[in-house]
Amino acid sequence: MTRSNAEGMKSYWDEKIDWWADSSYEEKPRGPVERWMATLRRSVHARAVIALEHLEPHIQGKVVLDVGCGNGHFAKSCAELGAKHVIGTDISPAAVEIAKKLAKANGVGDRTTFLVARAGDPLPDSDIVTGFGLIDWLEREECLRFFRNIKDRIFMFSYSEQDGTFDEIVHHFYLVERLRLFGNGVRAYHHPRKTIQNRLLKAGIKDFEVVSRKEMRFGRLVHNLPATRKRTQNG
Numbered sequence: 001m002t003r004s005n006a007e008g009m010k011s012y013w014d015e016k017i018d019w020w021a022d023s024s025y026e027e028k029p030r031g032p033v034e035r036w037m038a039t040l041r042r043s044v045h046a047r048a049v050i051a052l053e054h055l056e057p058h059i060q061g062k063v064v065l066d067v068g069c070g071n072g073h074f075a076k077s078c079a080e081l082g083a084k085h086v087i088g089t090d091i092s093p094a095a096v097e098i099a100k101k102l103a104k105a106n107g108v109g110d111r112t113t114f115l116v117a118r119a120g121d122p123l124p125d126s127d128i129v130t131g132f133g134l135i136d137w138l139e140r141e142e143c144l145r146f147f148r149n150i151k152d153r154i155f156m157f158s159y160s161e162q163d164g165t166f167d168e169i170v171h172h173f174y175l176v177e178r179l180r181l182f183g184n185g186v187r188a189y190h191h192p193r194k195t196i197q198n199r200l201l202k203a204g205i206k207d208f209e210v211v212s213r214k215e216m217r218f219g220r221l222v223h224n225l226p227a228t229r230k231r232t233q234n235g
């Protein structure tokens with residue numbers, strides 16, 4: 001990502017994170033288009049619930065790093081569910097400030113730390129790394145840096161899969177194409193599964209599982225959690 005694109009991404013999310021999180025987690029969409037899109041965003045909420053179901057046994061007493069933490073919803077939940085400490089990082093300073101407030105308001109301010117950082121930067125130490133809704137915003141090189149960063153760690157992240165379903169195609173036009181045409185350099189992506197698999201392999205990650213569930217629609221989770229770890233590079 002060039003410096004100006006990174007600045008663009010920062011400004012985009014500085015402005016957007018508050019209402020994006022409201023419409024995703026609080027069912028408070030603003031305006032008619034957003035109301036319609038909120039039906040799609042329910043899958044974001046489902047994604048968080050399913051991710052937490054998978055992660056809960058693994059985070060007890062552990063340090064979790066949530067990259068692209070947004071308003072801190074997920075970090076707060078990990079702290080509430082038994083993580084020793086949760087570090088959230090995000091490119092957007094506004095998101096980081098909102099996340100701090102949310103954690104404090106929910107009584108987990110002392111077990112969370114939020115920092116401004118990019119996904120491709122060297123990551124703080126942790127037992128587990130997560131990143132939800134993040135990969136969709138990373139250009140190829142930064143995505144590869146992120147994958148190399150998590151190579152030797154336990155991880156779970158999500159991505160939007162280019163699966164050709166109606167919802168995926170609508171969202172592709174609503175977000176990916178709209179930003180491509182009018183985003184002033186800010187881009188978002190839906191990826192074919194092969195692209196994610198190839199990037200993981202390129203980064204040296206061979207063992208991972210892709211989770212697909214109806215409630216997440218075209219959202220997918222990718223993880224290498226020990227209990228269910230299996231090789232999927234060919235499937």
Ligand SMILES: C[S@@+](CC[C@H](N)C(=O)[O-])C[C@H]1O[C@@H](n2cnc3c(N)ncnc32)[C@H](O)[C@@H]1O
Nearest residue numbers: 013068069070090091092095118119132133137
């Ligand atoms: C769709 S939101 C998801 C927020 C949160 N993870 C969640 O699931 O609620 C994407 C987040 O990724 C952050 N982001 C985008 N590009 C980033 C980058 N290069 N490095 C770190 N964070 C980034 C945005 O600021 C935003 O908060």
